[in-house]
Amino acid sequence: MEKLEKSLREIAEKLLSEKKVDLIIGYERGTRPLRTTPCFVNKTEDVQKLIWDSSCDNNLAKYVVDRKEKVGVVAKGCDARLIAVCIAENQVPKENVIIIGVPCLGVVDRKKVESKLEEKEILEATIEGEKIKVKGEEFELLLAKNDFLCDSCLTCKHRNPPIQDVLVGEEVPELTEVNEFTEVENLEAMAAEERWNHFNGELSKCIRCYACRSVCPLCYCKTCFVDQSIPTWFGKTNDLSDTMIYHIVRALHVAGRCVDCGACSRVCPVNINLRELMKKIEKIVKERYNFKAGLSLEEAPPLGDFKSEDPQEFIK
Amino acid sequence: MKWKVIEKSKLPNLIGELAREYEIFAPVDRKSIGSFERLASGSEVSLDSRNTKKPPKDVFIPQTETLFTYKTGKQEVELAAPQVVIGQRVVLAVRPCDAKSFVLLDKFLSSGEYKDAYYKEKRKNTTIVGLACNHPLSTCFCTSLGGSPHGKEGLDVLLQDINDKYLIEPITERGEKLIEKFPWLKEAERADIDKAKKLSDDAEAAVKSKVSIDGVDNKLDGMFDDPIWEQICQKCLNCGICTFFCPTCCCFDVLDEDGKRIRIWDSCQFSCFTLHGSGHNPRPSGKERMRQRIMHKFNYFVKTHGESFCVGCGRCIQECPVNLDIREVVGAISALPTDKRSDND
Amino acid sequence: MKNVEKGWEPRILAFLCNWCSYAGADLTGISRIQYPPNVRIVRVPCSGRVNPYYIIKALQCGWDGVLVSGCHPGDCHYISGNLVARRRFAVLKDLLEYVGIEPARVNFSWVSAAEGGKFASVVTEVVNEVKALGPAKRLVKVRIEWKNLKNR
Amino acid sequence: MTNPYIPNLTVIRKITTENEAKDIKTFELTFKDSEAMKNFKYRCGQFAEISVFGAGECPIGIASSPMDKDAIQFTVKRVGVVTTALHNSEEGTVMGVRGPYGNGFPxxxxxxxxxxxxxxxxxxxxxxxxxxxxxxxxxxxxxxxxxxxxxxxxxxxxxxxxxxxxxxxxxxxxxxxxxxxxxxxxxxxxxxxxxxxxxxxxxxxxxxxxxxxxxxxxxxxxxxxxxxxxxxxxxxxxFEMRMKCGIGKCGRCNIGEKFVCKDGPVFTYKEFQRMPKEY
Structure with missing residues (x-):
């Protein structure tokens, strides 16, 4: 890790000093255990702030859209793919972004660690190789990092950024054998009513804080459909019907674009597993149109495109 | 009135008796999100856990609230105001920081020329039973805002966990009346009170997070156009987490839906919050919206109501998706040189 | 069918493209072909004009079923409107089914201006299937009554 | 306790189209309850919240003079949900009015x-x-x-x-x-x-x-x-600001610590100069 951090800082410093970018967007240590926070560096002397470890969970692609200056972005596989989607959708000029790719073995899901510790508060945590060392009042534990990774990381098939300008460190082996749709398949196997009750239960927790929308690099619409007032399509209350529709439509809007970075699930303060919806959308697009988002800078999103031979078994 | 004690095992009995007369709201762990909910049964209460994830404000300001209903005919409209309070309420196990939020909300919503009828009516009919914090978290900074883990502000009764028992301390007349309903409660002994005192002192000392709030309000006066807002807001996503989880944030939107005039929680962090009909927006970007939040809490509210609009509960620190830590923000402001004051006063 | 009020009839909202399906529906009438009267028709310029919001909103407003009908592939007045729509509808239909909406409530068809008979049979099929399901409940927020429809 | 959120019922007596673009109209409203009319004492420069039932409510400055005793007038430009609904209303439609609010001219x-x-x-x-x-x-x-x-x-x-x-x-x-x-x-x-x-x-x-x-x-x-x-x-x-409640509770119309709805909408230029530039 330290080696990676060192080389990341060197790259950042070089990009800044050679004026290739005006700003580096990366991670710095946060104020809480297992917490990093987005960091914006525009002076070479500040590159020492930059860090890299498995707690770097924020999706920095969010900060690339709508920027005037040239930026270098520290990007994991998922982040890099999202930047690629934004470039392909003409939201970010390619020449304004330098993707500093970091191979990633998965990020730690704090919620998982916290639930393991139940009511005990973590006061200090460090990630040392394959272990997470957590300390609190009167306890100290060594946890195996792989047991606490985010769900989306467990099935990630692009740990190495498929698109990048500079790579930090060396490529890591990809997971080729995993089935990324197990969760979705389990849900599909349920009866419709069971699924309905399941999603009712999950989404009834929603408090409409829109963190899932705010954190998503693909939600760059100037006015979101739920904020439209003339006409007012769907309500903004926490009524169950409105809430479900919000999440359904948001899932539709990221169809063929979502790369399963897992940010929406991670930020959800009421622990809604939004990946259940996002993964389904990904599966539909993959099965119907054989498309995976974020692997090319040119390919148009599949929902803005068509082929004459597209399947239409559902049409009467 | 003397202090009382109750064995922990007897608490469900007390709740059961209370429930005959009152609507009881208490921390429950539904769907693993701690929140204050109307109790269905005494066994549902979770008093041993940390403070609830959601603040108790929605006992008084539900996320969606009907202001009135209407029926429209051709040339006729019939209005009906809802019955705000069905009966007397008890909110159980409110932490001192959250109890203080009620005091602040009272200052804002129940004072001045216009009073928020819905909030005030509910407050009037509610007895607040607090639960002292014996184990503050690392994100707690109530002591920096004049509070304390065993503070009494805003409470009618204070409970304190003293291992196998709760010590019951009446604070207001209303609280005494509530306790009088349970003549079977035992009187507290000297040892109980001593133990509570010791736990309180330990808890107070355990609040390690300190935010230097002194003078921040004055300093903010001249900081409206300071470049610091640009820096602070950089990573902010403008989601509504900090405001929705804040025990004092109470901004709302009013709209009509299916024969009802309702109000719903709104957030100063959303761009449509201040968007004019003309398309003009006085707070067009994250910078202005973040500034509004900080200014409102630590400057505007101090000017209008005499204290900060923050109780130091730490929820926004725990929940923020990008770790934008309000302690750091206030710290950065208070660390700025003092000559920043504007001179046009 | 449980708990269905007596005499309940499903209400179907149909979005028909102006160039093919609407004309097809017209032909059904001209040819005096009978079909169930449970449908209310919204004429749209193209099936590609049908935003998924329309379908979801219809379900939210208590329509028991929705039908979107357009030109056959290759016949679109705007060349490819129906082809783009086809992808959109496929994703929408799959997703709605996944969250638990009964598949028979959301229907799509290609009906040309010459297929009066097909339109009648599509509507009959949809009505019968929805009838078998009973009144819509999932996703319904307010049920708009027939009698109030014309005022809206 | 009085509930400030409940409007009084009024009827549109007359609608006057004010401009060529026809997006500004003046609505003359009479109260259904004559007591309410008497209690609606306002001064120039104040505003009221107008409800169009089914669409919502919005704050509109009072265009009539307090000397007009039998009706109040509001001149409304069609911009948003409520104003559009108002523009689509006919004479005789029942509207809600609550207020008057704001300080008005001194x-x-x-x-x-x-x-x-x-x-x-x-x-x-x-x-x-x-x-x-x-x-x-x-x-x-x-x-x-x-x-x-x-x-x-x-x-x-x-x-x-x-x-x-x-x-x-x-x-x-x-x-x-x-x-x-x-x-x-x-x-x-x-x-x-x-x-x-x-x-x-x-x-x-x-x-x-x-x-x-x-x-x-x-x-x-x-x-x-x-x-x-x-x-x-x-x-x-x-001043004009986006307002909702009109009574200083909903939290959106503030400029600095002043709420435009409650402390304004009329400010002296001196006060204005001290205000943060956020309007």
């Missing part, structure tokens, strides 16, 4: 002084209320000279043409109506409000200026006002 400060009214565009509504109040025969003596400078983009956008006609015939008002640029058939003044204000040059002696218009007009009018010698405390500005 009439006691205007009494015994010369009053200069400067208005631009659609924001003329509460100024019209003020002018009509001053011009009322029961009040006229309480005020000294009245100067009105009112501008709109073109003649079709001038609102209250009937009032302007009536005022023109009087000798106790110095009326200056201007349009932004010349059009055939327009015989009046041409030029932006600040320029006309400069030409008219009303004396600041024992005078108070009342200004209301779009933000850009403030920007260019204020220097002229100062040049004319008006001290900041003798200039009154009326």
């Amino acid at each position: 009439m006691e400060r205007l009494e015994g002084r010369n009053v200069v009214i400067v208005g631009g565009g659609f924001a003329f509504t509460t100024l019209r209320s003020l002018a009509n109040f001053i011009l009322h025969k029961a009040n006229r003596e309480k005020f000294k000279d009245l100067t009105v400078i009112y501008g709109a983009r073109n003649p079709g956008e001038l609102i209250y043409k009937y009032d302007l006609e009536a005022w023109k015939k009087r000798d106790d008002i110095n009326l200056n109506v201007t349009i932004d640029s010349a059009v055939p058939g327009w015989k009046g003044l041409v030029g932006f409000v600040p320029a006309v204000l400069k030409d008219v040059a009303p004396s600041s002696d024992n005078a108070i200026a009342v200004v209301c218009g779009p933000p850009i007009m403030y920007k260019f009018t204020m220097p002229v006002i100062s040049e004319l010698g008006f001290s900041p405390e003798n200039v009154l500005l009326s």
Whole structure:
């Protein structure tokens, strides 16, 4: 890790000093255990702030859209793919972004660690190789990092950024054998009513804080459909019907674009597993149109495109 | 009135008796999100856990609230105001920081020329039973805002966990009346009170997070156009987490839906919050919206109501998706040189 | 069918493209072909004009079923409107089914201006299937009554 | 306890289309309950929350003068959900009104002084209320000279043409109506409000200026006002902000610690200068 951090800082410093970018967007240590926070560096002397470890969970692609200056972005596989989607959708000029790719073995899901510790508060945590060392009042534990990774990381098939300008460190082996749709398949196997009750239960927790929308690099619409007032399509209350529709439509809007970075699930303060919806959308697009988002800078999103031979078994 | 004690095992009995007369709201762990909910049964209460994830404000300001209903005919409209309070309420196990939020909300919503009828009516009919914090978290900074883990502000009764028992301390007349309903409660002994005192002192000392709030309000006066807002807001996503989880944030939107005039929680962090009909927006970007939040809490509210609009509960620190830590923000402001004051006063 | 009020009839909202399906529906009438009267028709310029919001909103407003009908592939007045729509509808239909909406409530068809008979049979099929399901409940927020429809 | 969120029921008695674009209309409302009418005591410059049941409510400045006892008027531009619904309403429709809200113009400060009214565009509504109040025969003596400078983009956008006609015939008002640029058939003044204000040059002696218009007009009018010698405390500005509740609770219309709905919408230029620039 330290080696990676060192080389990341060197790259950042070089990009800044050679004026290739005006700003580096990366991670710095946060104020809480297992917490990093987005960091914006525009002076070479500040590159020492930059860090890299498995707690770097924020999706920095969010900060690339709508920027005037040239930026270098520290990007994991998922982040890099999202930047690629934004470039392909003409939201970010390619020449304004330098993707500093970091191979990633998965990020730690704090919620998982916290639930393991139940009511005990973590006061200090460090990630040392394959272990997470957590300390609190009167306890100290060594946890195996792989047991606490985010769900989306467990099935990630692009740990190495498929698109990048500079790579930090060396490529890591990809997971080729995993089935990324197990969760979705389990849900599909349920009866419709069971699924309905399941999603009712999950989404009834929603408090409409829109963190899932705010954190998503693909939600760059100037006015979101739920904020439209003339006409007012769907309500903004926490009524169950409105809430479900919000999440359904948001899932539709990221169809063929979502790369399963897992940010929406991670930020959800009421622990809604939004990946259940996002993964389904990904599966539909993959099965119907054989498309995976974020692997090319040119390919148009599949929902803005068509082929004459597209399947239409559902049409009467 | 003397202090009382109750064995922990007897608490469900007390709740059961209370429930005959009152609507009881208490921390429950539904769907693993701690929140204050109307109790269905005494066994549902979770008093041993940390403070609830959601603040108790929605006992008084539900996320969606009907202001009135209407029926429209051709040339006729019939209005009906809802019955705000069905009966007397008890909110159980409110932490001192959250109890203080009620005091602040009272200052804002129940004072001045216009009073928020819905909030005030509910407050009037509610007895607040607090639960002292014996184990503050690392994100707690109530002591920096004049509070304390065993503070009494805003409470009618204070409970304190003293291992196998709760010590019951009446604070207001209303609280005494509530306790009088349970003549079977035992009187507290000297040892109980001593133990509570010791736990309180330990808890107070355990609040390690300190935010230097002194003078921040004055300093903010001249900081409206300071470049610091640009820096602070950089990573902010403008989601509504900090405001929705804040025990004092109470901004709302009013709209009509299916024969009802309702109000719903709104957030100063959303761009449509201040968007004019003309398309003009006085707070067009994250910078202005973040500034509004900080200014409102630590400057505007101090000017209008005499204290900060923050109780130091730490929820926004725990929940923020990008770790934008309000302690750091206030710290950065208070660390700025003092000559920043504007001179046009 | 449980708990269905007596005499309940499903209400179907149909979005028909102006160039093919609407004309097809017209032909059904001209040819005096009978079909169930449970449908209310919204004429749209193209099936590609049908935003998924329309379908979801219809379900939210208590329509028991929705039908979107357009030109056959290759016949679109705007060349490819129906082809783009086809992808959109496929994703929408799959997703709605996944969250638990009964598949028979959301229907799509290609009906040309010459297929009066097909339109009648599509509507009959949809009505019968929805009838078998009973009144819509999932996703319904307010049920708009027939009698109030014309005022809206 | 009184519930400030419940509106009084009113009926639209008359709708007047004010401009050529037909997106500004004046609605004259009468209260269904005569007691409510009596209790609705307002002063010039205040506003009320108008409810269109089914669409919502929005704050609108009161355009009638407090001297009109039997009805209240609101001039509304069609911009959003509620105003569009209002524009689609017919005479006889039942509306909700609650208020009056806001501080209004400090009439006691205007009494015994010369009053200069400067208005631009659609924001003329509460100024019209003020002018009509001053011009009322029961009040006229309480005020000294009245100067009105009112501008709109073109003649079709001038609102209250009937009032302007009536005022023109009087000798106790110095009326200056201007349009932004010349059009055939327009015989009046041409030029932006600040320029006309400069030409008219009303004396600041024992005078108070009342200004209301779009933000850009403030920007260019204020220097002229100062040049004319008006001290900041003798200039009154009326603000517009996005409001919801009208009573200082919903939290969106503040400029600094002041809520425009409750502490405003009228502020002196002196107060304005101390406010943060966020409007």
